[in-house]
Amino acid sequence: MFPKGWDKTYCLRHVAKEGYSEIHFFGDKTDAGGNDHEIYVSDMTIGHRVTGPQDTVKQLTALFL
Numbered sequence: 138m139f140p141k142g143w144d145k146t147y148c149l150r151h152v153a154k155e156g157y158s159e160i161h162f163f164g165d166k167t168d169a170g171g172n173d174h175e176i177y178v179s180d181m182t183i184g185h186r187v188t189g190p191q192d193t194v195k196q197l198t199a200l201f202l
Contacts, residue, residue: 145176153181163187163196 145162152160162182164173171177177184187193 145173146179149176149179149181159183161185163193165189
């Protein structure tokens with residue numbers, strides 16, 4: 138839960154200060170109106186659509202191992 142008007146992109150203002158060269162976001166509700174949409178399409182992230190935890194692990198493995 139979070140206040141009205143906030144979405145998951147709120148955290149980016151804090152993470153961005155750390156100077157990461159890439160921020161990957163994995164979400165399942167990435168379509169317009171979904172609770173992951175704003176951070177998924179943000180210019181500050183590389184968005185990945187997933188279908189669930191197993192798909193997330195599969196995509197993480199393919200990207201980073």
